[in-house]
Amino acid sequence: MNYLKLFFILSVFSTGFLTACNMEEEAGEESEEENTNEGEETTMKPEEFSDVFLHGDFERVYSQMSKAFQDEVSLEQLKELGEEFNTGVTTYILQSELPYTNAAKQYVWVDDSDSKGMMAVFDEDDTIQGLQVMPLANYPETDEIYTKQAFDLPFQGEWFVFWGGTNSLINYHYEYENQRYAYDFVIMNEGSSYEGDPTLNESYYAFGKEYLAPGDGTVVRVENDLEDNEPVGVMNEQEPYGNYVILDHGNDEYSHLAHFKYQSIEVKEGDEVKQGDLLGLVGNSGNSSEPHIHFHVADSANPNESKSIRINFDRDEEFIQGDFVK
The missing domain is CATH 3.10.450 (Nuclear Transport Factor 2; Chain: A,)
Structure with a gap:
């Protein structure tokens, strides 16, 4: 058509x-x-x-x-x-x-x-x-399958869902099997995610905020040595995740948390973490257009060959693009 x-x-x-x-x-x-x-x-x-x-x-x-x-x-x-x-x-x-x-x-x-x-x-x-x-493409066979583990949000305070949901208009990740149920979160204030010079990472409310473990697990993969993109808007497509942490929660469920600030990650491979533990700070590394949190759960630790699983959050309400969540 x-x-x-x-x-x-x-x-x-x-x-x-x-x-x-x-x-x-x-x-x-x-x-x-x-x-x-x-x-x-x-x-x-x-x-x-x-x-x-x-x-x-x-x-x-x-x-x-x-x-x-x-x-x-x-x-x-x-x-x-x-x-x-x-x-x-x-x-x-x-x-x-x-x-x-x-x-x-x-x-x-x-x-x-x-x-x-x-x-x-x-x-x-x-x-x-x-x-x-x-x-709109839709995938009902996986849309109704949620993680066995209930996850918390990987941050404190109120954040804004910039991408999230089960169609490609509100969640561009949805077209890609390995990230289909991913979320991108920013901090929004009066309709903007930054104040001041939009080319500077430090102008963004999310930059440098604490990035937390969304559930108990074991750290299985870490990258910590990629520079944050500068000026904002220039992206590193060669390293899509940028600095990242991947956690094994058991049940073939792995958290993929991406775009950490350069050398801010506090954990290393093999560490055991509890829900809410500090992993590092929010940055703008990798294929990222501005400082934000990227979070999805998949069935393996391999970023490219895994399949995303819809996240069962430890709350009653669902949220999608345009919602504020705490």
């Missing part, structure tokens, strides 16, 4: 955050009158998007696309692809909201069969700056 898979971005910083143009109104009575008559009544809010799209009101969707986006996609293209994509769908369910800089926000919806997904980025004026619709 020739589904629309277009994600138009006006400006991207090295951190990967999207910034849309902020077109400020020129002062004047005419502008104010237009807003009174039309703006509040006709502007579609992000939360309304999925219903408007499903009901085929593509003119309304198109009218809120940025001019630059409209230059790339015609109304007829949007109609044709939207009608095809909506076939068989009864509802779209909002799954995730992800903040960007300048008050822009990304929204993700999936249909009730988890087979189709949509992602849209709205700026602070509710202009659509990005849109992607796509079929």
Whole structure:
């Protein structure tokens, strides 16, 4: 199917955050009158998007696309692809909201069969700056199998789920069997994961925070001697995990914890650790776009040949991209 898979971005910083143009109104009575008559009544809010799209009101969707986006996609293209994509769908369910800089926000919806997904980025004026619709792969045979051991989160305090869930729109790891149920966590404050210069690791709230053992186990693999990526945004694709710790918990369950700060790891191979023990500090080593925690559980200690297992956390609620967790 020739589904629309277009994600138009006006400006991207090295951190990967999207910034849309902020077109400020020129002062004047005419502008104010237009807003009174039309703006509040006709502007579609992000939360309304999925219903408007499903009901085929593509003119309304198109009218809120940025001019630059409209230059790339015609109304007829949007109609044709939207009608095809909506076939068989009864509802779209909002799954995730992800903040960007300048008050822009990304929204993700999936249909009730988890087979189709949509992602849209709205700026602070509710202009659509990005849109992607796509079929979703799913793996029900492993989605319902959880680890035998109950795990804790590998950190203290409140963190934000940047990637996590069981489809590729909210968790890019999901397409890869060896990391399918991985999570990436950052610290978010007022819609941003950093303050100050975004090219410096020290500007990120997560950098240097304690990285903890998510469960009792034995340290079986350690890497501690890779430099943190500088400037932020430059990634080491040759060493995807960067500095890492792999723990054997028994039952063929191994924690893979990646992107530690350079020479911050406090444990060595053969050490026995308890849940909550300090392993090292959060860094930005390896194939990492900014300081964060990467955590998944797999059936072996081999990063490339193992199969990821969905994590049974020691709490009742599930969490996905866009959630804050403690």
